[in-house]
Amino acid sequence: VPGTVDFNGQKLASDGSSILKIPFHTEEKLSRLSLTSDLLDGLDLLESKQYEQAIRLYEDCLQRAPDFRAIKIDLAVAHLKLGDLDRSIELLRSFEEEADQEELALYGMYLYNALAWNFLLTSELEKADKYSQLAIEAAPKNENVKGTRASVLIELGQLEEGKKLIQDMVDFRFANDQTLTAAMYLGFVYHLQNDPEAGRKYHDFVDAHIDLLAKDELLLYARIRGRMDQPGSGK
Structure with a gap:
């Protein structure tokens, strides 16, 4: 059955129905269509945490279709x-500078959220605040965007506002990037609010699934735990 799949917010034809439209496509659109399968493979690689393979695939795709900046x-x-992080920020800044209004409308949320997360990791909180706000304005209901915004707000000391955004994100039955990162910061908030008992279950959840964390998440968690271990770190 002809249909579409969602790639980074853009609808792409998922089967042979694309071939019927070839005479009406520009050369640029044809190059993008030819990448559909590879780009979906790339998303699978990201999902399965095969990041080195994803990098090789995306670099090849970008070489084949340099105008497909997204x-x-x-x-x-x-x-x-x-x-x-340096290479990640470099790539995102490059897209931000080159993107036209149509590309920003399609991919702005992804761009801003990724920049916000990078700047959270580099402790550039003013920049993280700016980009996480842009991301949540673009997609206020997106769970990943809400998680990033919450993390930034908590780092800025806006504990209750940040906690509200992620309070319902932790499902102890399912451990993934989203639930584990939310648990990291909820545990941290309760520590800062001098309620370690309420926060312990969240960090126990993270500790039980520490092997699922990627390097960026491990960096954040180590930083959070280090700050919690400092004397007088709670309120």
């Missing part, structure tokens, strides 16, 4: 998950 966002995410 590929840089997923390439940047792969570098981010490996802890290569």
Whole structure:
């Protein structure tokens, strides 16, 4: 049955129905269509945490279709998950500078959220605040965006506002990037509010699934635990 799949917010044809439209496509659109399968493979690689393979695939796609600039966002995410923040930020900044209004309308949320997360990791909180606000304005109901915004707000000391955004995100039956990161920061909030008993279950959840964390998440968690271990760190 002809249909579409969602790639980074853009609808892409998922089967042979694309072939019927070839005479009406520009050369640029044809190059993008030819990448559909590879780009979906790239998303699978990111999902399965095979970041090195994802980088190789996205670099090949970008070489084949250099005008498909949005590929840089997923390439940047792969570098981010490996802890290569400088390269991730470089790619995202490049897209931000080159993107036209149509591209920003399609991919702005992904761009801003990735930049916010990078700047959270580099402790550039003013920049993280700016980009997480742009991301949540673009997609106020997106769970990943809400998680990033909450993390930034908590780092800025706006504990209750941040906690409200992620309070319902932790499902102890399912451990993934989203639930584990939310648990990290909820545990941290309760510590800062001098309620360690309420926060312990969240960090116990993270500790039980520590092997699922990528390098960026491990960096954040180590930083949070280090701050919690400092004398007088709670209120």
